[in-house]
Amino acid sequence: PTEDLKQERRRATFNFEELAYVLNGGKELLEKKQRFAEILAKTSWGDKSRRYFLGREEEYVGGLRAALGIWEKMKTENLSLEDGALMRTLVDFPGGLELHIGMFIPSIMSQGSSEQQAKWMPLCMGLKIIGTYAQTELGHGTFVRGLETTATYDRQTQEFVIHSPTLTATKWWPGGLGKTATHAVVMARLMVPDERGAMRDYGPHGFIAQLRDLDSHLPLPGVTIGDIGPKVGYNGVDNGYLSFDHVRIPRDQMLMRFAKVTPEGRYVPPPPSNSKASYATMVFVRADIVKNAGSSLGRAVTIATRYAAVRRQTAPAPGERELQVLDYQNCAATLLPLIASSYALSFMGEEMMSMYRRFEQDRDRGEFGALPELHALSSGLKALCTWITADGIEECRRTCGGHGYSKLSGLPTLFQNYVQNVTWEGDNNVMCLQTARYLIKALAGVQQGKRAAGSAAYLNDVVSELAPGSRCAAACDECWLRPDVAAAALRHAAARSVASATATLAAATGGKGLAFEGRAWSENTVDSIRAAKAHCTFVLHQTFVDSVARLEAAASVSPPAGGQGQSVGADTAAVLRQLAALFALEQMERSGGVAALLEDGYMSAAQAAALRRRHRLLLAALRPNAVALVDAFAFPDYLLNSALGRADGDVYRGLLEMARGSPLNATQEGPAWPEVLRPVLAARSRL
Amino acid sequence: PTEDLKQERRRATFNFEELAYVLNGGKELLEKKQRFAEILAKTSWGDKSRRYFLGREEEYVGGLRAALGIWEKMKTENLSLEDGALMRTLVDFPGGLELHIGMFIPSIMSQGSSEQQAKWMPLCMGLKIIGTYAQTELGHGTFVRGLETTATYDRQTQEFVIHSPTLTATKWWPGGLGKTATHAVVMARLMVPDERGAMRDYGPHGFIAQLRDLDSHLPLPGVTIGDIGPKVGYNGVDNGYLSFDHVRIPRDQMLMRFAKVTPEGRYVPPPPSNSKASYATMVFVRADIVKNAGSSLGRAVTIATRYAAVRRQTAPAPGERELQVLDYQNCAATLLPLIASSYALSFMGEEMMSMYRRFEQDRDRGEFGALPELHALSSGLKALCTWITADGIEECRRTCGGHGYSKLSGLPTLFQNYVQNVTWEGDNNVMCLQTARYLIKALAGVQQGKRAAGSAAYLNDVVSELAPGSRCAAACDECWLRPDVAAAALRHAAARSVASATATLAAATGGKGLAFEGRAWSENTVDSIRAAKAHCTFVLHQTFVDSVARLEAAASVSPPAGGQGQSVGADTAAVLRQLAALFALEQMERSGGVAALLEDGYMSAAQAAALRRRHRLLLAALRPNAVALVDAFAFPDYLLNSALGRADGDVYRGLLEMARGSPLNATQEGPAWPEVLRPVLAARSRL
C-alpha cells in the first residue's frame, strides 16, 4: 500500500507545497505545526497511543492533564496565545478547561468592568480558579429569555441571591461544570425590587458565582453539582448540572461593564452598544466555527482519501489486480466533492475572519452598518458549514467500509466530537431562521425601495432575476465549468428561494404583513430554512471563486508571496477552479437546486443533463489530484491519529499495531474468562 | 410535560391499539413483549440502569452475562427460539455470543453434512464450545474471492493445514473472535494437490477450526488471536483478529454438505443447488435486516417524537407559553416523514418475510424461478432501508437539540450500534450495484423481447412509460394524495433511472455491449446506484399502499382479525394512507426524484409546486396523530432506555435521575481532584 500512495503523489499536476502554505497560513506556520506535533507526541500528556482505549474517568483525567500540560508549557516557554491554541488543536483532547479558556475568561473580558477584570483575570490566568459558563438549563436552551434561574438583589446586604426555583431551572450542559470548575458565569434573571418594593424582572444577566470550596473542592452550601453523564463524544469534558438554593454572592459579582445595579438597588440598563458588542462576539465565534469546520472536514477527507487510494477491492477481471476503491465512481463521487467542500469551508473561514477584522476597523470609527448583515450571514454559514462537515465526516467513515467503523480509523472520534457543532452555539435550524429573517426582511425592504447590502445585494435585482424570461447561460457542457455560470445559477436559486419563503410567509399571514414570530412564522419554517441554505451556498461558492482569483493574481506581483501562503501558480489555480466548479455542481445536484431551477424555468432539461455530465467528468478530471489535494492540508500523523490515514499508507500494519494495545488484550483469556465463561464452558469434554 | 403527552394522546383520530397489534404481530405477542420486558428488567443481567456508564471491559463482560442469562432462561423455562430472540431484542445488549447464535450455528446447519450436524450441534447448543464466523480479512472483505487464507489438504495425514500467508490475510472483524470464541467457521481457499502433485486452488470454502484450548482458554499453538479494539459502537462484542501458522485440522472439519474432499484427496464440486441455497440464506438474512430497520427507526422516532411533544422552546409572543417544538414546521418536517419511513420499512419487512416463505414453498416443489429477482430486490432493499434508518436515527437525535447529544437520550447508542448495518452483510453501495446489475440486465432483456418479472415487471412497459408524451396524472393538488398517482410517479422515476443507467453503461462500453465488471462498469456506478435506489423506493411505497389496502379489506371479513393484527378499521386506514402519501412525496423531494421527473418532462412545474404544497399540508394533517403513531410501536420503556422517550413524558426528572448515576459522580470532587487538580489549585489564596 505504501507504493500506491507514492504513485498517487507522482500523478499530481500541481505543486502541493504551495497549496499547503495557503491552507496553513504560510511556510513558517506550517513548519511550526509540524515541529509542535513532534514535541507534543513525546510528552506524557500529549501521547496518543492509548487515546482510543480510555474509559470515561481516564478520559476526563487525561483531558485535564493535557490542558494543564499545555498551560504549563505556555508559561515556561513563554508561548503566545496563538501557539497555545495551535497546541490544543494538535493534542485534540477536549477536557475540563475548555470553557475556562473559551467562555469564562472571554466573558469577564467582554462583559466585566475594568475593576472586575483587574480582580478576576489574574486568578483565571494563574489557575487559582477555574470557571465555566452556565446559561443553558434543563428546560431552556435556545430561548434564552425563558431561563428560570433568578438573581434577586438584596439591598440590605448588597448581595444577589441566586436561586433555582424549579427542576427545569437546573443548569445543564456547561462544560467543566461537573467536577472541575470552581466558579461559573451564571446567566440568571436579574430581579430588583422597585421603590415600592415590587419585584421587577430585568431578564437574563451574567453573574460570577463561586461553586466549590477552594480547599476541599466540595460544593459550597446551597450548591448542588454533578456530571450529566456520557455523551455521543466529548467525554473528556465533564458537562455538568447545577442548582442553587438561595446562594448569596456579593453585588460586585454581577458582570457590570454594560448593565449595572447600584448599591442602593437602582438598575442601570445597558447602553445600545451592549447588543452590538455581543453581536460582534457572536460573529467572531461563528467565524471560528466555520474555519474549524474546514479543517475538521479536511481531516476526514485526508483519512478517507488516502485509505481509498490504498484499499484495493474486487478484481475487474479474473487474474487482474484488485482496483483501488477510489477508482469506483461511487467512492470518488463521495470523496472528491467533500474535498471540494473542505476547501470551500477553509476559504470561507479565512474570509469570515477578514470580514470580522474589517468590521473591527469600522467599529473603531464608530461605524456599525455592516454588523446586521455580518451577523445574519454568520448564523447561516455556521449552520451550513457544520452540517456539511458533520455529514461529510460520517460519509468519509462509511466510504472506508468495515475498517471505518473501527475507532482506530480516527473517524468515529472525529465525528462524535464534532457533531455537537450542529447543536451548540445555536441549533442549526434556529441559526438558519435568523438568516432567513434577515433575507426576507431585506427582500421586503427592496420591494419598498430600500437597498440590500453585502452578500444579499443580489436581492436588489430580484425583479429582473426572477422575471419569466430569466435563463441560465450554460450553452454548452463545458459552460458549467465557468465560475460565472455556476455562480449565476446559485444566485438565481437563492433569489428564488428567498422570494418563495417570503411568499409562503405572506400567504400564511393572510395579507396582514410579514410576521417573524407566532404561528404563521413557526408553521412555515421549512421554506425559510431552505432560503438561508441557498443563500449561504451561493456565498460559499462565490468566496471560493474569489479566493482562487485573488491567490492567482497575487502570483504575478513581486516579490512572490508563495511562502506566506498568499499566492498560487497557474497549475494550482487550475485545479482549485475545478474544485470550485465541482462544489457548485454537487451542491446543485444534492440540495434540490436543480429541481428548483428546473421548476423555475431558469434551467432547461438539456442544461440539467449537461450539468450532470460535467459533474461526472469533473470527478474523473480531479481523480489524479485527490491525494495531493488532501496532502496539502498537511495534517501531521500525530493529529490524525488514524491507522487508515497515515501519510505512508501502511494501513494494515497500522491497524494491527494499534489493535494490539486494546485493553481487552491485556490477558489472553480476556476479562470474562475467570468468572463468566469458565463456569459455562466447564461442563465440556475434550473434543 | 406529562400533561402534554396525555393531551397529545387525546388528539389522536384513530384507535391506537388496533395499530399496535398490526405492528407487533397481534395482541398476544404484544402482551408477551410487555411481560418479558418486566421480567427482564428485574434480572441482574438484564437491568439497564448502568448500561450507559460501562467501560469497554464491563461492556464486554456485561454483554456475555446477558446472553448467557437469556440462554439459561430459555433452557430452564423451555422457551422457543422466537421467545429467545424476542428477549435478545429487548435486552438489546450485543455481546460475544452474537455470532455463535447468528452465524456459527446457522453455518453448520446449512453447510454441514448430517454427520457434522450430529457431532457439532449438541456441542453448540450445550455451550460446550462457542463459535464465530471468520471470513473477512484485514485486506479483504467485499471481494470474497480475494481471500488469502489457505486450507491445504495433506493426503498423508488426511488433514487440512490452515495458514495465513501474509499480514493482509489476518482474519479481522469476526464478532466474539477476540476473547470469547473457542471455534470458528473459517473461510479459506481450498488447496488440493492434483494427481501430478500440482496444487489446485478451488477458492474459498468453510472449515471448522478450533482456536482455543478448552481448559485454559488459551489460543492453540500456531493460532494468534486478539481483540481489534474499540469501535463506533457494538463495544460489548469482541470483534477479533486471527492468524494461522500452519494449523492442522482433521479432514472432516471441512463443511461438506455441498463441496467435498475425499480422504484420497479428490475434490467433489458442489451441486448447483449450493449457490441457490446460499442465495436463499442471503435473502432471509436481508429480510431480517429490513424488519429490524423498521423497528430500529421506530425506536428513534418514538423517542424524538415524544420529546418534541413535551419540549417547549420559544414563546410566540411575550407572555405566551413556549411552543412544543413539534409545532415548528422544521421539527415536524423531520419527524413525520421518518415516522412514515418507519412504517414503510416495517411493512416491507413483513412482506419480505412472506416472499421468503412463498419462495420456500416453491423451493420444496423444485421451483427456483423467483430467486434471482428476490435476491436482487433484497440486496437493494437491505441498502436503502439501512440507509434510511441510520440517517433517520441521527436526524432524530439532532432534532432533540442538546439533550439528544446525551447518551441518556438513548439515541446515541442506538445510532452507534445501528450504523454498521450500512456496511456489514454487504456494503450498501455494493448491494445497490447488485440490484442495478439485475435491473439493467432485465431492461436489456426486455429490449430483446424477454419479460421482466416480479417487482421489475414495470420494465416490460418501459417504451410507453418513457415515451415523450408520458405525463404525470396529478391534475390537482389533492391528486398527490392518490396512491396510484404517487406510485405512477415513483414508477416512472425508477424506469427512467434504470434506462439512464443502461444508457450510461452502453455509452461507456462504446457499443461493445453491456459489461458488468471492468472499467466501464466501475467508472459509472453512480447512475447504477441511483437506479437501484429509485427501484427500491418504488417497491417500498407500493408495499406500504398494498399493506394498508389488505389490512383495511380484512376488517370487513368476519371474524374480524384485529386481535391478530391482521386488520384495521377505516379511521386507522385513513391515517396510514396519509403516511404512505407522505412517504412518497418526501422521497421524491429528497432523493432528486422531483428533479428527475421535471427533467424528463413527466412532471410540470405546476405539478412540482402542488406536490410541495401537499407535502406541507400532510405534515399539518398528520401532526395530531404523531404521538399515537409512535405509541403504536408499543416499545416498552425498558427497551427504549431513554430519558427523553419515556411513555409518561417526565423527561427532566428522567434526565436528572439517570445523570446522578454517572460514575464521575461517585465522589463530589471527581477523579482528577487528588492528583491533578489539587496540586494546581493549591497555590491559590482565599478570595
Ligand SMILES: Cc1cc2nc3c(=O)[nH]c(=O)nc-3n(C[C@H](O)[C@H](O)[C@H](O)COP(=O)(O)OP(=O)(O)OC[C@H]3O[C@@H](n4cnc5c(N)ncnc54)[C@H](O)[C@@H]3O)c2cc1C
Ligand atoms: C456538547 C454540548 C456542550 C454544551 N456546552 C454548554 C455550555 O458550556 N454552557 C451552556 O450554557 N450551554 C451549553 N450547551 C447547551 C447548548 O447551548 C444548547 O444545547 C443549544 O443552544 C441548543 O439548545 P437546546 O438544547 O435548548 O435545543 P432546543 O431549543 O430544545 O431544540 C430542540 C429542537 O427544537 C427546534 N427549535 C427550538 N426552538 C426553535 C425555534 N424557535 N424555531 C424553530 N425550531 C426550534 C430545534 O431546531 C431542535 O430541533 C452545550 C450543549 C452541548 C450539546
Ligand SMILES: Cc1cc2nc3c(=O)[nH]c(=O)nc-3n(C[C@H](O)[C@H](O)[C@H](O)COP(=O)(O)OP(=O)(O)OC[C@H]3O[C@@H](n4cnc5c(N)ncnc54)[C@H](O)[C@@H]3O)c2cc1C
Ligand atoms: C461491526 C462489524 C462486524 C463484522 N462482523 C464480521 C464477522 O463476524 N465476520 C466476518 O467475516 N466479517 C465481519 N465484518 C466484516 C464485514 O463483513 C465487511 O466489513 C463488509 O463486508 C464490508 O467489506 P469491507 O470492509 O471489505 O469494505 P470494502 O470493500 O473495503 O469497502 C470500502 C469502500 O469501497 C467500496 N467498494 C468496494 N468494492 C466495491 C465494488 N466492487 N464496487 C463499488 N464499490 C466498491 C465500498 O462501497 C466502500 O465504500 C464485520 C464488520 C463490521 C463493521
